[in-house]
Amino acid sequence: MKINVHSLTDGVHIFEFDLDGSELDLGKQDFSIKEISLRCTVNKSDKNVYIAFRARAKVGFVCDSCLVDFADVLVEEFSIFYTSEKETVKYDDEQVVQLFKPGTPIDLSNGLKENLLLAIPMKIVCSEDCKGLCLSCGMNLNEDRCNCKKTVVDPRWAGLEQLRNESPCIN
Ligand SMILES: [Zn+2]
Numbered sequence: 316m317k318i319n320v321h322s323l324t325d326g327v328h329i330f331e332f333d334l335d336g337s338e339l340d341l342g343k344q345d346f347s348i349k350e351i352s353l354r355c356t357v358n359k360s361d362k363n364v365y366i367a368f369r370a371r372a373k374v375g376f377v378c379d380s381c382l383v384d385f386a387d388v389l390v391e392e393f394s395i396f397y398t399s400e401k402e403t404v405k406y407d408d409e410q411v412v413q414l415f416k417p418g419t420p421i422d423l424s425n426g427l428k429e430n431l432l433l434a435i436p437m438k439i440v441c442s443e444d445c446k447g448l449c450l451s452c453g454m455n456l457n458e459d460r461c462n463c464k465k466t467v468v469d470p471r472w473a474g475l476e477q478l479r480n481e482s483p484c485i486n
């Protein structure tokens with residue numbers, strides 16, 4: 316996924332890419348990025364290239380709470396300033412800057428990779444009101460209700476109760 320910027324005239328150019336997440340080589344993750352459509356608005360001005368990205372990715376997740384597989388779509392917008400002469404360019408600290416060798420194409424993969432990883436939520440849940448699994452019997456409480464007794468636990472003993480529930484039980 317490269318853009319031959321040296322053959323572009325100064326000004327704005329649009330590039331679109333469709334790729335599969337596996338092409339990004341993200342290593343082992345607990346999610347899988349599937350189709351990605353990427354739209355790049357490239358603004359070239361001499362040795363500087365400003366690219367605004369809009370990435371739309373289908374991602375397969377496993378819910379942290381009920382452990383069910385589900386798919387979601389992430390839309391991420393970000394921009395990267397590419398330059399082949401860092402010393403002479405003034406940019407603010409907020410801006411992401413990447414250097415490239417004059418005359419070589421700009422490789423978009425790294426920028427895309429980093430930003431997609433940032434877009435993955437810390438806590439992954441299939442829905443905001445996911446009820447999760449029963450701590451006693453492991454039933455998915457989104458699908459059904461189990462018959463486990465709901466005991467009210469004194470908050471001071473909650474930690475202990477949790478430990479007890481996490482240890483395997485024999486019926
Ligand atoms: Zn869930």
Ligand SMILES: [Zn+2]
Pocket residue numbers: 449450451452453454461462463
């Ligand atoms: Zn239960």
